[in-house]
Amino acid sequence: MEAPALQQFATAPKAPGKTGVLLVNLGTPDSPSVSDVRKYLREFLMDGRVIDIPFIPRFLLVNGIIAPFRAPKSAKTYKEVWTENGSPLKYYGEVNERQLQQALGHAYVVRLAMRYQSPSIDAGLSEFQRLGLTDIIVIPLFPQYASATTGSVYEKVMDVLKTWQVIPQVRFVNRFLEHPKFIEGFVQLGRKYMADYEYDHFLFSYHGLPERQIRKGDITKSVCQLGECCGSLRADNQHCYRAQCFETTRRLVRELGIPEGKYTTCFQSRLGRDPWIQPYTEDTIRKLAKDGIKSVLAFSPAFVADCLETTIEVGEEYKELFEELGGQHWQLVESLNDSPLWVETLVDLVKTA
Incomplete structure (x- = not known):
């Protein structure tokens, strides 16, 4: 027979309440x-997770060199990607916020946040606190885990929550590159272009990271070789961003039916x-171009929303380079943006968090 205390605990109803869902992307000016x-x-x-050097040299580098000299050039590029709705990254995030809220219903409160600038993580969490939510799910909108992206979101969320008197139950989504609907979303977009043109080669370009950050993530100090160790995603390298990118490519290639030798995984920025x-x-x-490839279909599977790195860097700058070298046809596959499959992916991530 169950002890009275255990029996009472087992049958006690869960206190009614809503769950907060915080969608977090990198940020935009x-x-x-x-x-x-x-x-x-x-x-x-x-x-410190983005430029992982000591504070004083980082401060001097960013404030004395990078920000002053890079800002005017970057501002011109941002003007190219800016639309009547503002930054595409923020716009699609706001659309996803509304779509996910509608799909989940009144039992959830969905808010968008940016790791840098607005809307801030602090503001989103503060609203959850004001509403008295004791169950929070944080979804960094990065398919692959990296310390500089997902890890930074984790750190910021915990920095905010540690100041609360009552810390709620918090669950994080670590990555979602394996999610079938995430993969199918890019597959459907790719097939649309493949049906209209026969491409010589398929390029899968991911945002880059310094090699030292990848090695820091290898806590065994014995697995990471930045080479053959990324040939599969295993228990001993599952947190490696580079290995996760190669795994993303393998899954996309398999579903798209692209044969070996006709695709490449590479890193930008x-x-x-x-x-x-x-x-x-x-x-x-x-x-x-040197090998005589004349047409390329380019994917950017590290981004779920179009932004400067996709639309400008991959869609325009790399296209210009390819054509200057003799290429004839370069096509960027857009990001998932507001596609129904992407919203379904988010719903699944919330339900299984």
């Missing part, structure tokens, strides 16, 4: 003005002189 871009760059690059994870996207494009 409030406007494409130089001052707003500089403000964004300073907050973004002063994150290098910053500074230190080596970043390879192969570099620019070097890959040069090799493809």
